Amino acid sequence: MDQAEIGRLENYLRKLLGAPGLSVRAQGREEAEMLVSGQKVADISKDEDEGELSYFVNMGVERPAGAAKDAPIDAPERARLEGVLKKKLGSGGLSVRARPRKTDSAEVYVGEEFIGTLSRDEDSREYGHFLTMSILDIDLEDDA
Known part of the structure; x- marks a missing residue:
């Protein structure tokens, strides 16, 4: 580039x-x-x-120690992921929200603007989720 x-x-x-x-x-x-x-x-x-x-x-986000690879992205996990993303990206305005009828991914917003998808990755050894x-x-x- x-x-x-x-x-x-x-x-x-x-x-x-x-x-x-x-x-x-x-x-x-x-x-x-x-x-x-x-x-x-x-x-x-x-x-x-x-x-x-x-x-x-594309940003990898670590899976918490001991978490199952196929664990759902439920409310407590969304809160954890939101904290990790805010810290890693230096962005206090981020929020991680549930997707309708999906538990293997979540949506990421800044304010009310959708910016990406956070997906569970069962194959990665290093990361448990990826923000795209x-x-x-x-x-x-x-x-x-």
Whole structure:
């Protein structure tokens, strides 16, 4: 990713999350990493499909010690995950909400704006959940 893209992504994510300590660092033509206070918290990948450019933020969140891999994302787990995300992302305005009829994932909001999905990952040894955010190139236009 070039410096202009990195700057636009960084500005957008800082504003969206209310996280002034957030930065984005290029890791090649199609990849970058998101850092908070200098610590890597997520990977960012770029995808272009039929002229539509988008970016995907993928962040692993650790499963608590002793938790079952298929444990539901119930109210206590949503509260724990919300605390972890707020701390990792430096964003006090985040909330983790239940999804209708789903217990293997939850929705993540900043205020009333949906920003991504938090999904249980039964296959990962390192992480128990993944936050996935999709950002369209047009979302970044206001921050250019």
